[in-house]
Amino acid sequence: MLFNSLDFAVFLPIVFILYWFVTNKNLKFQNLLIVVASYVFYGWWDWRFLSLIFFSTIVDYSVGLGLNKTSSKRKRKLLLWTSIAVNIGFLGFFKYYNFFLENFIAAFSLFGKEISGSSLNIILPVGISFYTFQTLSYTIDVYKKKLEPTSNFISFSAFVSFFPQLVAGPIERATNLLPQFYKRRVFDYTKAADGMRQILWGLFKKVVIADNCAEFADQIFNNSADLNGSTLLLGAFFFTFQIYGDFSGYSDIAIGTARLFGFNLMKNFAFPYFSRDIAEFWRRWHISLSTWFRDYLYIPLGGSRGSNAMKVRNTFIIFIVSGFWHGANWTFIVWGALNALYFLPLLITKNNRNNMEVVSGKYLPGFKEFGLITLTFSLTVFTWIFFRAENISHAFSYIGGILNESLFDIPEFEGRLKALRTIILIAFFVLAEWFGRKEKFAIANLANVNKKAIRWSVYCLIMFLIAMYMQTEETPFIYFQF
Amino acid sequence: MKKYIRNIFLLTGSFIVFYVVGIILFGELTPSLFTQNLNYRIGTYGHSFTRLKEVKDVKDVDILFLGSSHAYRGFDPGIYKRNGLKVFNLGTSSQTPIQTHLLLNRYLKNLNPKLIIYDVYPETFSSDGVESAVDIIANDKNDMNSLKMAFNINHIKVYNTLIYGIYRDLLNLNENYKEPECKRGGCYISGGFVQEKLSFYSKKELKEKKIEIDPKQLKAFENIRKELDKKRIPLILVYSPITSNDYQRYTNNDSFDSLMQSYSTYYNFNKNLNLNDSIYFYDSNHLNQLGVNIYNKEILSRLELIKD
Numbered sequence: 001m002l003f004n005s006l007d008f009a010v011f012l013p014i015v016f017i018l019y020w021f022v023t024n025k026n027l028k029f030q031n032l033l034i035v036v037a038s039y040v041f042y043g044w045w046d047w048r049f050l051s052l053i054f055f056s057t058i059v060d061y062s063v064g065l066g067l068n069k070t071s072s073k074r075k076r077k078l079l080l081w082t083s084i085a086v087n088i089g090f091l092g093f094f095k096y097y098n099f100f101l102e103n104f105i106a107a108f109s110l111f112g113k114e115i116s117g118s119s120l121n122i123i124l125p126v127g128i129s130f131y132t133f134q135t136l137s138y139t140i141d142v143y144k145k146k147l148e149p150t151s152n153f154i155s156f157s158a159f160v161s162f163f164p165q166l167v168a169g170p171i172e173r174a175t176n177l178l179p180q181f182y183k184r185r186v187f188d189y190t191k192a193a194d195g196m197r198q199i200l201w202g203l204f205k206k207v208v209i210a211d212n213c214a215e216f217a218d219q220i221f222n223n224s225a226d227l228n229g230s231t232l233l234l235g236a237f238f239f240t241f242q243i244y245g246d247f248s249g250y251s252d253i254a255i256g257t258a259r260l261f262g263f264n265l266m267k268n269f270a271f272p273y274f275s276r277d278i279a280e281f282w283r284r285w286h287i288s289l290s291t292w293f294r295d296y297l298y299i300p301l302g303g304s305r306g307s308n309a310m311k312v313r314n315t316f317i318i319f320i321v322s323g324f325w326h327g328a329n330w331t332f333i334v335w336g337a338l339n340a341l342y343f344l345p346l347l348i349t350k351n352n353r354n355n356m357e358v359v360s361g362k363y364l365p366g367f368k369e370f371g372l373i374t375l376t377f378s379l380t381v382f383t384w385i386f387f388r389a390e391n392i393s394h395a396f397s398y399i400g401g402i403l404n405e406s407l408f409d410i411p412e413f414e415g416r417l418k419a420l421r422t423i424i425l426i427a428f429f430v431l432a433e434w435f436g437r438k439e440k441f442a443i444a445n446l447a448n449v450n451k452k453a454i455r456w457s458v459y460c461l462i463m464f465l466i467a468m469y470m471q472t473e474e475t476p477f478i479y480f481q482f
Numbered sequence: 483m484k485k486y487i488r489n490i491f492l493l494t495g496s497f498i499v500f501y502v503v504g505i506i507l508f509g510e511l512t513p514s515l516f517t518q519n520l521n522y523r524i525g526t527y528g529h530s531f532t533r534l535k536e537v538k539d540v541k542d543v544d545i546l547f548l549g550s551s552h553a554y555r556g557f558d559p560g561i562y563k564r565n566g567l568k569v570f571n572l573g574t575s576s577q578t579p580i581q582t583h584l585l586l587n588r589y590l591k592n593l594n595p596k597l598i599i600y601d602v603y604p605e606t607f608s609s610d611g612v613e614s615a616v617d618i619i620a621n622d623k624n625d626m627n628s629l630k631m632a633f634n635i636n637h638i639k640v641y642n643t644l645i646y647g648i649y650r651d652l653l654n655l656n657e658n659y660k661e662p663e664c665k666r667g668g669c670y671i672s673g674g675f676v677q678e679k680l681s682f683y684s685k686k687e688l689k690e691k692k693i694e695i696d697p698k699q700l701k702a703f704e705n706i707r708k709e710l711d712k713k714r715i716p717l718i719l720v721y722s723p724i725t726s727n728d729y730q731r732y733t734n735n736d737s738f739d740s741l742m743q744s745y746s747t748y749y750n751f752n753k754n755l756n757l758n759d760s761i762y763f764y765d766s767n768h769l770n771q772l773g774v775n776i777y778n779k780e781i782l783s784r785l786e787l788i789k790d
Contacts (some may be wrong), residue, residue: 020483187483417515424516456493460500467501467638468508469518472612 001044002477003253004207011041012257019261020187027184031158034261038163042126049125052090057160059086060135064142064149076143083139087132094124099328127167129325133292135160138174140296147175155181164257168250168477170268170288177265185262194447195259201443202252204462209429210245211471212422213238220413221388224398229407232398234419239388240381241426244273246478247286252441271437273380274359276372278342279352281380289325293318304347311347316340326387331395335386342379358437425469502645509646520642521616525661528554528575529670530621532661536672537572542594545569547674548585549601550577552722555768556601559673561778571674573601574618578611579702580634581618584627586706590713598710598717599781604693604738607700615640619647634698680771683763688731693738707745719748723777724767725759726752755780
C-alpha cells in the first residue's frame with residue numbers, strides 16, 4: 001500500500017479508530033492490531049511475501065531467546081550467525097542472486113572460461129533491505145548484551161513489521177523501538193498534531209516536489225543520448241530533488257504516522273542539502289542507515305582508529321557496502337565509492353567533524369558557508385548521476401554529455417515551461433526547508449505559532465498546493481526497490 | 483482525543499472553504515502555466531462551445547452523430563442536408579463513452595433522433611476521459627450530470643475544473659463569450675462540423691500499441707446501449723477511417739471489432755474503405771475534406787442498404 005494512495009487514506013483512519021477506541025484498554029490487543037494492520041499493509045502489495053517477514057520474525061525471536069538461555073560463546077556465536085545467514089541469505093537471494101551470477105559469468109569469460117548459469121526471474125520483495133537490517137539490529141544487540149531479548153512474540157512481531165516504517169524505514173534499532181511496544185500508549189494531542197504536520201509536509205515533498213521532478217528527470221535520463229549538456233545538467237538537478245523529496249517525504253510520513261499511534265521513530269533526514277561538507281551530508285542523509293553501518297560495520301572494523309591505511313580501508317568498505325545495499329548494480333557501488341573519495345580527505349585531515357550544527361544565519365548563510373553548501377550540493381548532484389543511471393556506461397555517457405560546449409546552450413526538452421513551474425515549486429520548498437532547518441522537519445515550528453488562524457491557513461495552503469500540483473498518477477516511492 | 487477529533491473536522495471544513503476560494507482565485511488570476519490541476523479552457527480547439535450552444539436550439543433530427551474529433555471532423559452535415567436529411571454532429575474533443583452518456587442525458591430528448599451514428603475510436607475506450615470531461619465542463623452549462631461524471635472519472639483535474647466551472651456558471655461569466663468561427667485552420671460549420679483547411683498527411687513512424695479497454699468506459703458504453711434500446715433508437719457503430727499507418731499499429735483490431743459487433747450494427751471503415759494515407763488525411767487519424775466527402779457518401783450508401 002502506498003502512503004500517497006486512496007487505499008492508505010482509508011486504511012489509516014480505520015486503524016487509528018480501532019487502535020484508540022477499540023483496543024486502547026489492552027496493550028496486547030493494541031500490539032496485535034498493529035501486527036494485523038502491518039500484515040494487511042504489506043500484503044496489499046503482494047501477500048505471498050508475508051511469509052518472508054513471518055519467517056524472519058520467528059527466526060530472530062527464537063535466536064533472541066536462545067541467546068538468553070546460553071552463556072557458551074560458541075553457541076551464542078552460532079545463534080548470531082544463524083540469524084545473519086537467514087536474513088542476509090534472503091536478501092542475497094532475492095536482491096543479489098542474478099547480479100552475482102552475471103558477474104561471475106562475465107569474470108570467468110574474461111579468463112577464457114565459459115561457464116553457464118541461467119538467471120532467475122526473481123521479484124524483489126518490497127522493503128526487504130529495510131526490515132532485514134532492522135531485525136538484524138535486534139539479534140546483534142542481544143548478542144552484544146545491549147538489549148534484553150523479548151519473550152513477547154506479539155511485541156516482537158509488531159517491532160519487525162510496524163507498518164509506518166516497514167517498507168522504506170527509518171531502519172529502527174531494537175533498542176529504541178522494541179521497548180515502546182512494552183509500554184501502554186496514551187493518546188497525546190501534541191504528539192498527534194505534530195505527527196499530522198509531519199505527514200502533511202512529507203506528502204508535499206513526495207507528491208509535489210518528487211513526482212513533478214520525476215517527470216523531467218525520467219524524460220531526460222531516458223533520452224540522454226539525444227539531449228544537450230545544459231538539459232542533462234538540469235536532469236541531474238531534477239533527480240537530486242526527486243530523490244530527496246521522495247525518500248525524506250516517505251520518512252516524514254512514516255515518522256508522523258508512528259506519532260499518531262504514540263511511537264517515536266528516529267530522525268532520518270536533517271536538511272542534507274544545506275550541508276557544508278560531505279561528512280556533514282552523511283550525518284544528515286538517511287541517518288538510520290548511516291548510523292546502522294557505523295554501529296554494526298564501521299566500528300567493529302576499527303572505525304577511524306588506527307593507521308591512515310586502516311581508515312581508508314574502513315571508509316571504502318562502509319561506503320561501498322552502503323552503495324551495494326541500495327541495489328545490485330555497479331552504479332550503486334561507484335556511487336558509494338565516489339562518496340568515500342569525497343569523505344576521505346576530511347577524515348584523514350581530521351576535518352570530518354567541523355560542521356556538527358546546522359548552518360547558521362537568520363535569513364541567509366554567510367558568504368563562505370554559501371560557497372561550501374554550493375560545492376557540497378554540486379558534488380552530490382554529480383554522484384546522483386551514477387545512482388540514477390541504468391548502468392555504468394550510461395552514467396559516463398551522461399557525464400560526457402554534460403561536459404562539452406553544449407552545456408552553455410539553452411536546455412531543450414519537452415515541457416520546458418512546465419519545468420519552469422517545477423523549478424518555482426522547488427524554490428518555494430527550499431525556502432521553507434531553509435527557514436525550518438533548525439527543527440525536526442521544515443514546518444514543525446508552526447506548532448509555536450500562537451494564532452490558530454495563521455497555523456490553519458498554512459496547513460490549508462499546503463493541502464491546496466498538494467491538490468493543485470500533485471501528479472495524478474500514483475507513483476511508488478523510489479526506495480521501495482531497495 | 484475529543485479536541486483532536488473536533489479539530490480534524492473543523493480543519494476539514496475550513497479546508498473545503500479555503501479550497502473552493504483558492505480554486506476560484508487561481509482560475510481567475512493565475513496564468514495557465516501555474517494551474518496544473520485546473521484545466522478550464524473555454525473556446526477550445528474543437529469548437530465545443532459553439533456546438534454545445536447550437537445544440538440547445540436543435541430539435542427532431544434524422545441522424546445524430548456522436549464521438550470524438552473523428553465525429554466532428556468526419557461527419558459533414560452539409561452532405562446529409564443535400565440528401566434531404568436533418569442531422570446534428572455532437573462530437574466533442576476526445577469524447578469517451580462517459581461523456582457521450584452525459585451529452586445524451588442532456589440533449590437526447592430534444593434532439594429526438596431517428597438514428598444515432600456513433601464513432602467508436604478505440605482510443606476513447608482506453609482513455610481516462612479527463613481531457614474530454616474538462617472540455618465539456620468549460621464549454622457547456624454544468625448540472626448534476628457533470629457531478630456524476632466527475633465522480634465516475636474521479637480525477638483531481640476534473641473536480642477542480644468543475645468547481646471553477648460551477649462558479650462561472652453561477653455568475654454567468656461565459657454569457658458574453660463569442661467563439662471565433664475559424665481558428666488554427668479549422669472552421670465551424672453549423673450542425674456541429676469542423677472543416678479543416680485542406681492539407682495532407684506525411685507518414686511518420688508510429689509505435690505498436692494494444693487497445694486496452696477501460697472497464698469504466700465499457701460500462702458507460704453499455705449504459706448508452708441499454709438506454710437507446712429502451713427508447714428504441716437505432717444505433718450504428720462506426721470506426722471512422724484513420725491512416726493505414728495508424729490503424730496497423732494496433733495489435734488487437736480484430737478483438738475490438740468483435741467487441742463492437744456484439745453491441746450493435748458495426749462498420750469498421752478501415753477495412754471497408756480503402757483511402758490513401760497521403761491524399762485523404764491531414765494527420766495520422768483525421769480525414770481531410772477530400773476524405774470526408776468520400777466517407778460520408780459511403781455512409782449514405784450504407785444507410786440506403788439498411789433501409790432496403
